[in-house]
Amino acid sequence: MLLRNASPLPRTIWGETWRLLLALAVGLVLFGIVLTDAEQPGAPQVPEVLPFLEVVFGVVALALLPFRRRFPLPVALATAALSGVSSLAVGAGLIAMVSLASHRRWRPVALAALVSVAGGLTYEALRPTRDGLWFSLLNVVIGALLVSLTISIGYYIGARRDLMASLRDRADTAEREQASRVAEARANERAQIAREMHDVLAHRISLVAMHSGALAYRSDLTPDETTRTAAVIRDNAHLALTELREVLGVLRDPTKGDLGASGVEPPQPSLESVQALVDEERAAGREVASSIEVSHLEDAPNALSRNAFRIIQECLTNARKHAPGAPVSLAVTGAPGVGLDIRVSNAVAVPALAHPLPQSGMGLAGVTERAVLSGGELTFGTDRRGQFVVRARLPWRA
Numbered sequence: 001m002l003l004r005n006a007s008p009l010p011r012t013i014w015g016e017t018w019r020l021l022l023a024l025a026v027g028l029v030l031f032g033i034v035l036t037d038a039e040q041p042g043a044p045q046v047p048e049v050l051p052f053l054e055v056v057f058g059v060v061a062l063a064l065l066p067f068r069r070r071f072p073l074p075v076a077l078a079t080a081a082l083s084g085v086s087s088l089a090v091g092a093g094l095i096a097m098v099s100l101a102s103h104r105r106w107r108p109v110a111l112a113a114l115v116s117v118a119g120g121l122t123y124e125a126l127r128p129t130r131d132g133l134w135f136s137l138l139n140v141v142i143g144a145l146l147v148s149l150t151i152s153i154g155y156y157i158g159a160r161r162d163l164m165a166s167l168r169d170r171a172d173t174a175e176r177e178q179a180s181r182v183a184e185a186r187a188n189e190r191a192q193i194a195r196e197m198h199d200v201l202a203h204r205i206s207l208v209a210m211h212s213g214a215l216a217y218r219s220d221l222t223p224d225e226t227t228r229t230a231a232v233i234r235d236n237a238h239l240a241l242t243e244l245r246e247v248l249g250v251l252r253d254p255t256k257g258d259l260g261a262s263g264v265e266p267p268q269p270s271l272e273s274v275q276a277l278v279d280e281e282r283a284a285g286r287e288v289a290s291s292i293e294v295s296h297l298e299d300a301p302n303a304l305s306r307n308a309f310r311i312i313q314e315c316l317t318n319a320r321k322h323a324p325g326a327p328v329s330l331a332v333t334g335a336p337g338v339g340l341d342i343r344v345s346n347a348v349a350v351p352a353l354a355h356p357l358p359q360s361g362m363g364l365a366g367v368t369e370r371a372v373l374s375g376g377e378l379t380f381g382t383d384r385r386g387q388f389v390v391r392a393r394l395p396w397r398a
Contacts, residue, residue: 058088084119101154
């Protein structure tokens with residue numbers, strides 16, 4: 001039977017050396033006591049070859065001791081059996097017993113303990129003392145108590161090793177969980193930055209692209225129309241930079257970031273800014289029918305207000321990209337405790353641009369994720385009237 005330690009400690013030269021020296025010292029002390037007792041007057045005669053065998057078997061036991069970790073039970077049984085003939089092997093047998101007991105499996109330990117006690121009886125039979133049978137039995141009892149002590153020490157060492165292994169596993173698990181939390185936080189931060197960047201830049205840049213395309217491909221524009229279009233491009237480019245700065249102000253740690261010359265974080269877009277967004281669309285020549293009926297609009301939570309604005313902004317941007325020239329209908333209703341309902345629709349079958357705007361494919365996915373993260377939901381699709389409808393429902397906890 002091979003036993004493996006749950007968490008074996010690394011072997012060192014000094015660790016093996018001091019154990020061998022201890023086993024040798026214990027064996028030499030006992031062997032010296034035996035030889036001294038054998039020279040006393042009246043000591044029973046023993047075979048002359050027995051001292052030689054004790055030395056040989058003791059050396060064999062010491063040679064087996066380094067293999068106790070790889071083969072704990074065989075080494076413990078062998079050294080226990082050798083100690084039945086050689087007192088020089090007793091030290092090696094006790095250390096092998098400690099190593100076996102550190103695995104904390106009672107059946108192998110019980111078997112090795114029986115062999116050790118049997119070895120003690122055998123040795124007393126081979127070397128009877130001049131003090132009689134009772135003294136020999138006392139030696140056997142002392143040997144059994146010594147074996148019990150070594151087993152207890154082995155169990156203690158094994159329990160301590162298991163405890164240390166458990167603590168190491170917990171520390172490793174805690175480090176892995178911490179690393180996982182850090183990675184998740186970084187991924188969430190990247191996703192948040194990506195959503196904000198997309199929502200901010202897509203709206204403004206699409207306006208810039210649309211009007212710059214008109215300048216590039218329309219040769220019938222009057223100077224006044226060209227000037228107004230260029231002004232729209234300039235204003236939206238400046239607004240894109242301004243809103244991008246605002247987004248970075250939200251995502252950056254205020255204690256470390258630069259919030260501007262005043263040191264005050266700029267106001268973020270909210271539901272109160274939706275009407276201005278609609279006016280911008282109309283100023284750009286887009287037909288937008290809007291209805292905003294929200295109770296206590298000014299009391300809307302910041303996160304809800306900002307998410308609603310970004311969803312509406314992205315819907316208007318998508319309508320401009322995919323349905324240029326089509327009228328857009330916007331309806332926003334809500335109240336504290338009831339929730340916020342956003343509905344944006346536009347016709348699908350409309351003439352496409354000669355030079356369509358580039359599409360990222362992330363707009364609806366981003367606003368859907370934004371709605372879900374805020375505890376709401378967002379659905380989109382074409383209804384039976386041929387209208388592409390985006391509807392978002394966001395919770396508004398009073």
